[in-house]
Structure formats: structure tokens, C-alpha cells
Amino acid sequence: MSQLLLVEDDAVLAEVLSRALRELGHSVTVTGSGEEALESLYENGIAVDLVLLDVMLPGIDGFEVCRRIRARDPIPVILLTARGDPIDVVAGLEGGADDYVVKPIQPRILDARVKTVLRRSTPAPPSELPPPVLSLGDLDIDRRASLVTRQGAEVHLTPTELRLLFEFADHLGQVLSRRTLLQRVWDYGYSGDARLVDAAVARLRAKIEADPANPVLLRTVRGLGYRLVKP
Template structure:
């Protein structure tokens, strides 16, 4: 049974999310703030986290960044803000997806299922693959670890999935829309900023000079490709 952690300070919303997820067969825990969330994670391994941005004390964005230092599981952020800049901030901190309040609980359940299914499918497929080397970048699929010049770097779940997918299709050009569908599984946000932000973050972590990338190239007017 998949375990989901809901980090939400409004108990009525948390309970609603919990009820719908439990009806779909998930094992759900609620944490009302960042401190309780960290405590829950110390004592239990979770498969996915639903994280509200507006939390008392440490807000959801900061908490997401902290969690990403040790976790690569999907993180879905919940917010009342609709502005694209807020979504981009979340992606920069390591979020995999966004859902805006008020939302249909059935949509939340559908997104949770989609992210878990894709994460599980990619993880299972990687378990039989050998090392992938692109210049000074090495990908170890069984452990989902990436190193640059021999040094392990930290990637979010979607950053890793994006890099791994491109590495499995070297020199193939993909549009932003194709990458959004292949990596996120559905039009999660409705625009290409999702892919753009993740490509930029990847370049910052694996490229010697992110402004002049040698690994992930931009094909202007088309999309991106991994050069090998």
C-alpha cells in the first residue's frame, strides 16, 4: 500500500484530501506544519508528499527545498496562488507538480496515482540498466544517482527523470510538449514553463558553463536534445 504524507495546516482540507486518498487505497498521514512533517519522515518512509505552500513557521517552499536534500519521491505542492511565478518558485525548490485551491479532490487523487505510477515504472525499468556516461556526467540507473566529475550531485525526482530520459535517447530532439507528456505523464501545468525550469536547473547542476551548455542543447524553435 502506497504511503502518502499530507502537510497542510488547515485540518478541514487535510481531512478531505485524506478521505479521498484512503478511499482509493492509500495509507495517509497528516502533518500540520514543517516540524511535524520532518518528524513523520524520520519515522516512516513515504512514497509521495502533498505539501501546502502556506504553512506556519517554515513555509512549503523552504520545506520542499529541505526535503529534496534527502528525498527523490514525488512532491505535489498545493497553493491558493495562481500566478506562474509562484509555480516556477516551487519547481526551483524541487516540486514535481502543482495543484491550485480550490480543486476537485478526484483530480488530486488522479495526479497522485499518475505520479506514483510513473515513478514506479521508471524505477523498475532502471533497475536492469547499466551506467550511462555522457562526457563527465555518469548516471547510475539502479541507484538513481548522478555524478559530475566523480562527485555525486543531488537531483529532484523530475530532474533525474528528465536527464535519464534524454540520456536514453541521445541526439534526439524533443519539443517541450513531448517532454512534458513523457516525463510528467499529462499536461500537469498547462504550459511549457515546467520543462524550461527543469532544464535550467539541470544545466546548473551538470554543465560546466550553464549559459553555454555542452550536454543538453537547445534547438531553437524546436526543443532540446542531449548531445552524445
Template structure:
């Protein structure tokens, strides 16, 4: 089996090398970068299947690197940071990071999160092979292309906004709790901030609903969670 390529980006060589060592023990192929600009160059050359990205980098910081990577690819991004505030975590996840790990951390924990993200991506790819378009006129969702159109016009969603919408659309009229949404979209449970789900739902509604305060598609079931109210046409 061909090795999975992982890129580790951290300006502290000791941390990067420690993660490389643990990942290579699991038979992953690993390349390292120590600043934002060289990270982007390496990413385009190496085409990794997952990126572990430090928030504090010289040159371009991790937030800007994450934004650029997400504009070019849907590859899973696990963000590392010494910042523990919920605001930083929500900002990182809002820019498209798939997971957020606070330093100091256990290398084994990071490896476990890598495996969880890769399992999620594999599951999504299997599902997408069976779907070309999910149509809820006038809304169309294209799972393989990570694209959404509304009345023929493309709707710009972040990767995580798209994955939340797709998850709900795959279960029309079924109520999903915030915890269920977080688990399936972000791929971790015990460290999750459920307010992240609320923020993403609000942003999606602003982009696809004619009247966000009275949504047609994503409905709130008070005290329980959310459900997708459309039916495929």
C-alpha cells in the same frame, strides 16, 4: 499488496481530512500533519511514498519544507497553493515539487495526480533496474543514485534537473519537444507550464556545459525542442 503510504500536509484540517477520505477510498494509507516542523518529523518516521504539501504552513512554510524534503528524498511531492501566479508555480517546481495544484481544487483531481505520479515513479524504477551508469565522457549519469559526475567531480542537480537530463540522455540524438519533456518528467499535461522546462534546461547547462551558450550535451532544435548530443562511451 502492501498499501502505499501518503502524507497530507495542510494547516486547514478540513482540507486534509477531505483528501484523506478520498485517498483512503482508493486504499492508500494516509497520515496527516498541519505545520512545517511536525511535517518533517512525521516524514522521517513514516517514510511516505508520496507527499501532498500545502504552500502556506505555520512555522516552516511549504517552500522551505519542500527544499528540505527534496534534500533528503526523491519521493514525489504534490504542492497545494491558493497562489495562482506563474512565478509561485515555477518556484515550487524549481525547488523539486513534482506537481502544483491551485486551490480550490477537486479532490478527485488530486487523487488522479497522485496516481499519475506513482505510475511515473514505478516506471522509472523499472527502467533503473536495467541501468547502472550512463557514460558520456567526461559526463557520467547514475540513474539509481540520482547522481551526476563531470570529470570525476559530482554535479549538484535538483531532482527535476536530474530527471530532465536523464530523460534526454536516454534518447541521444532524438529531439524531444518541451511538451514531451514536461509530460514525462512532471507527469501531467493539461495544466503544465512549458516555461518550466526551459528554465530547467538553462540551469542544467550552467552546471554541465563548459560553454552553456554553445552546449555539447543539450542542444536546442529551434522551433521543435531539445536533444542530447552525447554518445555513450
């Protein structure tokens, strides 16, 4: 049973979603504001597997809550938004969200997205991982230990960022299209949003590149996708 934190200030919607998610097998804790959510996580210490986070909240909005969560730990976050505008979506993804769902929300679709995010947040068993450490300059990628270090210091990646880097590492030098990455990393087919990939690549570059604006490891291949290369 997955432990979910639902952050939604609309009491009626919160009740509908929480009841439906519980019927679908999840345990749900509900808070009505970003402040309450952060207090629950970091002062009360509740354990959750994933946060469902409304964007339009009183006080601290969902984007800021997401950034604060992401600055402290890799708990997966799905944004719930009434605004499907590309600028809002990209802002949420760049803030560290793993996915987003546009309102009105169908509980079974939300359940499927939750399960997908949780599935890709679970490391594969060691027997399924290729051995050795891949070294790219001062960056070391250890699949067995699910550990990435740069100049000997651990690079803290979210589960999605880690899976994305592993996918590139497994296909070193190959160009991977956004569609391919959506299928392999996000488990989405043709209906996936390429902005998920672009935002995740930007966050990953910020952590593994000496100069993210001029990447030498994770290159863009215009019109095709991205590839990881040795420096």
C-alpha cells in the same frame, strides 16, 4: 497502498482530502505545519512515498519545506496552492517540487496526479532498459543501475530529473519539445504545464553542467525545445 504525508493547516480541508484519499486507496498521515512535517520525516522517521504540501503554511512556508526536503532526499513532492500565479508556480518548481495542484482541489484529480508522479518515480524493470553506460565528457549515465556520476562522484537526482535525463539520453542529439517531454516524462497530454519542463531542465543543468548558465550538454533549441549532445 501508497503512503502519503499531507501538510495542510486548514483542518477542514485536511480532513476532507485525507478522507477522500484514504477511500481511494492511500494511507495518509496529516500534519498542520512545515515544522511538524519535517519533524515527522526526519526525527520520527515516518516512511512516505510522496508529500502533498500546502504552500501557505504558518511558520515555514511550503516553498522552504520543499527545498529542505529536496536537499535531503528525492521523495516526490506535489505542491497544493491557492496561487496559480506563474511566479509562484515557477518558484515552487525551481525549489524541487515534482508537480503542483491549484485549489480548490478535486480529490479524484489529486489522486490521478499522485498516481502519475508515483508511477514515474518507479524505475523501469532492468529488462526494459537499454544496456550500456553513456559517457558524455565527465558525465556517465548508467540506465541499468539508475546511476549518474560526474567525475566519478554520484550525481543525486530526483526521480523526475532522472527520468528526464534518461529520456534525453535515449534520444541523444535529437530535439525534444516541451510537449513531448510532458507526455513521456510527466505522462501529461496537452493540458500539461510547460513550466514543469523548464524548471526541471534548469535543476538538471545545475547538477550535470560545469557552468549551468552556459550549458554544453543540455542545449536549448530556441522555439523548439531541448536536446542532449556530446561535448
